[in-house]
Amino acid sequence: MKTIGIGFHFEDLPVGFRFRSAGRTLAEADLGSFVNLTWLTEEVFTNHAAREGLSLPAKVVPGVLVMSFAEGLLTPAIQHTGLAFLHADVDVRAPTCVGDTIHVECEVIEARTTSKGDRGLVRSRNRVINQHGHDVLVYTPLRLLRRRAAA
Numbered sequence: 001m002k003t004i005g006i007g008f009h010f011e012d013l014p015v016g017f018r019f020r021s022a023g024r025t026l027a028e029a030d031l032g033s034f035v036n037l038t039w040l041t042e043e044v045f046t047n048h049a050a051r052e053g054l055s056l057p058a059k060v061v062p063g064v065l066v067m068s069f070a071e072g073l074l075t076p077a078i079q080h081t082g083l084a085f086l087h088a089d090v091d092v093r094a095p096t097c098v099g100d101t102i103h104v105e106c107e108v109i110e111a112r113t114t115s116k117g118d119r120g121l122v123r124s125r126n127r128v129i130n131q132h133g134h135d136v137l138v139y140t141p142l143r144l145l146r147r148r149a150a151a
Helices: 028-038 063-078
Strands: 018-020 082-092 101-113 119-130 135-146
Touching (some): 063 082, 063 101, 101 135
Antiparallel strands (some): 018 101, 101 119, 119 135
16 A cells, blocks of 8 residues: 655656645744744844845845755655755855745756665755745755665
């Protein structure tokens, strides 16, 4: 019997495979919780007066919050199959603000088995896109994933 909620196995992710996440609107509470959890107290995120005179839109959120939320949106894709997040190059392309809605579009750009054979390495190009269709963050994680058990 098939179990729902199991993510992609290595074999499900050939180079060129693409998929999209659900969306998520970033709330004021998300920013406050993230800043408090990480103690990322940069005033541009915590002090409205500190943003005066800067050419920043509304209440910007940290790029690392955007990436964290993107990873959360992708969790269903690797639930029970993802073994490790090994590396990522990250490029913040545009500000993301409280009230923005983001989703993630992924394309597999590398896939290879490991020497152990029961797992594989998959690198994807993940584009975090806002409600206006703009890339706000692009990152390329390398993950270690389970292979399907032999039948």
